[in-house]
Amino acid sequence: MKKDLNFEVNIMPVLDILSVMICFLLLTAVWSNIQTIEVKQAVGDNNLQTGPNPPSIWAILFETGKIELSLRDLPKQFNKFPREKTIDAFNKDINWAALESSLKNLKQSIPDLKVALVIPKSNSNYGSIIKVLDQFRKVEITDVGIAPL
């Protein structure tokens, strides 16, 4: 009588290999993902560009946590729009909630606003500067630069 040939692969070595692979990958995995916030700085040939400047917002950061926002190069239809706004400090830090809501309102009113310049003071905290840049990016103001001292 013909016996069935029931071929099977031994799965124990497969399990061993998979276990070793899992251990290796877990040990070598990088768990903290580094991301970047990009700023676009002005260089020498920027003055060659012709045409009107796009609307922009300047943010002056003070050591006390106060921020002064000022709008530049707005189109004519925004002539009556307030150009300056001050956000006072909150607990000796930037009032992040007020900044976020102000930027949201500005972006809603001026959808073409995509350029921003952050002007820190010499003692401004780097973490706070990055957080301000992040706030701009949250409201789709993506062409951001930092003014040197």
Added chain:
Amino acid sequence: MGMLNVKSALNGEQVNSPLLQASHLGPYKGKKGHKEFPVLSLTSLIDAFSIIVIYLLISTTANQFEVPISPTIVLPQADKGDMIAEESPIVRIEQGKFYIENTWIAESQLGKRLFELKQKLSRPDMPIIVQADQQTEFKNINPLIIASSQAGIQKIKFAVVPPQ
């Protein structure tokens, strides 16, 4: 016919196959009565292991470059950071000192060295990745911003970590 009936290593494997023994969870019926014992299903274990391996392989290699960070630096946090899509020179600022690719550079030489690096890599639009501690004061970062403008570097990428 004769070849199939020979006692081979394959036959032994067939009789003692762990898959055959472990592929089900059911009662073992002995000669004298019912003895039940659970058996771990190896097939599902392999399935789970394979999924974990594939997940780890994909998540560790998905469009990212490995960027070393100094253990003394606590990077600032940001919600809207971009993934690092291309390899770029890393400039580290640590205790007021500047390091380009782990080499200490004097503040006065910063612009020159960045320009040389840009020429060497033949990348006119070369960005730099800046690593600095979140407590650093801006006066310590300012020389790098001036130097990068002097070197004609338009894009500065500040390294951040997503909020925990």
